[in-house]
Amino acid sequence: MRESVAHFGSVTQAREAARLGVWVFLATELMFFGPLFFGYAWGRLKLGAGFAAASGHTDIMIGTTNTAVLLTSSLFMALAVRAIEIGKRRAATRCLWITAALGASFLGLKAFEYLKEWHEQLIPWLDFRFEPPALRNGAALFYFLYFGMTGLHALHLTIGIGIVCTFARRLRSHSPAAMRAQLEGAALYWHFVDAIWVVLFPLIYLVERHG
Amino acid sequence: MSAEPSRAFHPSSYLHGGYTLASWLTTRDHKRIALLYMISITGFFFLGGAAASIIRLELLTPNGDLVDAQTYNELFTAHGVIMVWFFLIPSIPATLGNFLIPLMIGAREVAFPRLNLASWYIYTLGGIFVLITLLAGGVDTGWTFYTPFSTLFSRSNVVLAVCGVFIVGFSSILTGLNFIVTVHRLRAPGMTWFKLPLFVWANYATSAILVLATPILAMTLLLIAFERITHIGIFDPALGGDPLLFQHLFWFYSHPAVYIMVLPAMGVASEIIPCFARKPVFGYRTMAYAILGIAMIGFLVWGHHMFVSGQSMYASVVFSLLSFLVAIPSAIKVFNWTATLYKGSISFSSPMLYALGFVGLFTIGGLTGLFLAATALDVHLTDTYFVIAHFHYIMVGGTVMAYLGGLHFWWPKIVGRSYPETWARIAAVTIFVGFNLTFFPQYLLGVLGMPRRYHTYAPEYQLLNEFSSTGAGILAVGYLLPLAYLIWAMLRGKHAEANPWGATGLEWQTPSPPPQENFEEIPTDVPEPYAYRAVES
Numbered sequence: 171m172r173e174s175v176a177h178f179g180s181v182t183q184a185r186e187a188a189r190l191g192v193w194v195f196l197a198t199e200l201m202f203f204g205p206l207f208f209g210y211a212w213g214r215l216k217l218g219a220g221f222a223a224a225s226g227h228t229d230i231m232i233g234t235t236n237t238a239v240l241l242t243s244s245l246f247m248a249l250a251v252r253a254i255e256i257g258k259r260r261a262a263t264r265c266l267w268i269t270a271a272l273g274a275s276f277l278g279l280k281a282f283e284y285l286k287e288w289h290e291q292l293i294p295w296l297d298f299r300f301e302p303p304a305l306r307n308g309a310a311l312f313y314f315l316y317f318g319m320t321g322l323h324a325l326h327l328t329i330g331i332g333i334v335c336t337f338a339r340r341l342r343s344h345s346p347a348a349m350r351a352q353l354e355g356a357a358l359y360w361h362f363v364d365a366i367w368v369v370l371f372p373l374i375y376l377v378e379r380h381g
Numbered sequence: 382m383s384a385e386p387s388r389a390f391h392p393s394s395y396l397h398g399g400y401t402l403a404s405w406l407t408t409r410d411h412k413r414i415a416l417l418y419m420i421s422i423t424g425f426f427f428l429g430g431a432a433a434s435i436i437r438l439e440l441l442t443p444n445g446d447l448v449d450a451q452t453y454n455e456l457f458t459a460h461g462v463i464m465v466w467f468f469l470i471p472s473i474p475a476t477l478g479n480f481l482i483p484l485m486i487g488a489r490e491v492a493f494p495r496l497n498l499a500s501w502y503i504y505t506l507g508g509i510f511v512l513i514t515l516l517a518g519g520v521d522t523g524w525t526f527y528t529p530f531s532t533l534f535s536r537s538n539v540v541l542a543v544c545g546v547f548i549v550g551f552s553s554i555l556t557g558l559n560f561i562v563t564v565h566r567l568r569a570p571g572m573t574w575f576k577l578p579l580f581v582w583a584n585y586a587t588s589a590i591l592v593l594a595t596p597i598l599a600m601t602l603l604l605i606a607f608e609r610i611t612h613i614g615i616f617d618p619a620l621g622g623d624p625l626l627f628q629h630l631f632w633f634y635s636h637p638a639v640y641i642m643v644l645p646a647m648g649v650a651s652e653i654i655p656c657f658a659r660k661p662v663f664g665y666r667t668m669a670y671a672i673l674g675i676a677m678i679g680f681l682v683w684g685h686h687m688f689v690s691g692q693s694m695y696a697s698v699v700f701s702l703l704s705f706l707v708a709i710p711s712a713i714k715v716f717n718w719t720a721t722l723y724k725g726s727i728s729f730s731s732p733m734l735y736a737l738g739f740v741g742l743f744t745i746g747g748l749t750g751l752f753l754a755a756t757a758l759d760v761h762l763t764d765t766y767f768v769i770a771h772f773h774y775i776m777v778g779g780t781v782m783a784y785l786g787g788l789h790f791w792w793p794k795i796v797g798r799s800y801p802e803t804w805a806r807i808a809a810v811t812i813f814v815g816f817n818l819t820f821f822p823q824y825l826l827g828v829l830g831m832p833r834r835y836h837t838y839a840p841e842y843q844l845l846n847e848f849s850s851t852g853a854g855i856l857a858v859g860y861l862l863p864l865a866y867l868i869w870a871m872l873r874g875k876h877a878e879a880n881p882w883g884a885t886g887l888e889w890q891t892p893s894p895p896p897q898e899n900f901e902e903i904p905t906d907v908p909e910p911y912a913y914r915a916v917e918s
Binding site: 186 | 488489490492493494554557558561562565566567592593594595596597599600601604611612613614615620621622623626629630898903
């Protein structure tokens, strides 16, 4: 957006345009996840028993740990934005690196979880096994949506980590004031990815795990 | 240093900012990007039109004597996919919208010029996929890609075609995003929301639909491709899935998509009619609210495509009611255009002929939509030519007519030269006659029970089909005429004034063609919209 600032009347106008642009983009993103959520709602209503049984096979320890990791990463993202606002470049850089590291640990844990599921033959398109057979279809649908939703989420997170790392490096040569608008946009995106996970967590791990 | 306000010729016109191909392909000027889009969608329009021509030729006789069933399926699929996603959806927003929105709101650019160019490249990439699909032998599912046919049974290039549509969707999303931010953040000082031309309102509402509905289609198409490749997914009943789920998701996008096509057309008509009736548009605010109303209710009516699909009867009743409801804001618009004409000083210049054609054809298309929204009638009419006629009245009679009207209205502004008015009037009448001759018989065929998507039919349908095919020939001539004389005008036409129609609106206050930065100085004195006064007699 560097060269194109010229057609804006002022820096404030450019910043507000960028912020609105990110919000509209996030609205689009949310709708992109929509069919998967809709499919989930449908499956949960029609094949509830299979969904409950399949959810029981997920690893709630990893899921919960990951939720904590991601929420903490959002905290550090918010701190980074605050640090930029008050002009503390080094603190901002440090917060961004921590954010990225937490995001990467999330992905690491998620990969470990995928590996476990592969060993347990829970990947629907790779020799799927599920007992009892009566619940197989529901469980297959659950795991299809599980991999679809968490996979898409992981993809978003990977992009987010890339953005955060770029900004952390760029902060060395650019003034915090110049990067504030862009960082705000990136933070919105990061929190959005976090919020998606907060919805995914109960959908995946908490079905029938109450009581 | 601002030059004196000479409006005759502007040396720094956007057309003169570099003549090389590279200067066009790397431009970030919204006006040049609009022209890039115009060239691409015109190419696809005539490609889709060629497919339609073969279809109509085949249907001249009851027997399949020109193409076989499989080829016929591929032809109507190609026609549908190309016309919907590569012509109609981008038509008015990406060309006229791109060119005019910044000019109309008094801005120098859209909010994100590079994104704007990227959206054209994404469109082109999607287009390449579709061309490859055609070269590889086409796809035979119909533009609707219904499961389980598309996922389990079709042996054509479904994945390639789906990829093309998936990709082009992102160009729509980026255009919509750009317009929303542009309208919110780049209006000139004094350009309040209720001073915006209705064309801007219409494109704003369209953008909201583009941004919110298109990603649903994108994900649904991904699921189709995935299910076709791995045989796992949420649409296959053998695995516990449900094909109806696909239809819900598909129409959740594809019904609002109709409003993506027709809202900008309404915007165009709302600019042209006041100008050639020399009267302010009747009920400006209700027009703006009606646009928003259509966009919102349009999201809640998708189930009327599924009355016979086996969805819940109660759902059908609700969808039917909501579909009737969406007719109200549409009717408000038609009545307001009519009231704008009342006691106006009407001149039948070519843009006006197109706009009036639009109002008439849209009205017929809209009213026959009510037939289809009635659950009982729909059982008889589903999948007949009545449906074909209905949506062609909206999409071709409505959108294409208005698109051409808009092209004529703003052509002097876009290229800085005027076109031969007589030829333009002849073309407008030819298209109107050809269109009605093509599609009105299809209503009758539908009521008589002729099903869509077959290359043969019972002999008693032949006469009406001959009318229809003859009309298609006339329509084709009508579409080739503007192609010829608008290009001629671009090269040889007389130089146009800044405001040849005496129209209001900021786009007319800058030279034709506009300078690269749109305005020498950003306008600060924004007039009330449509401040037309009757011609003194």
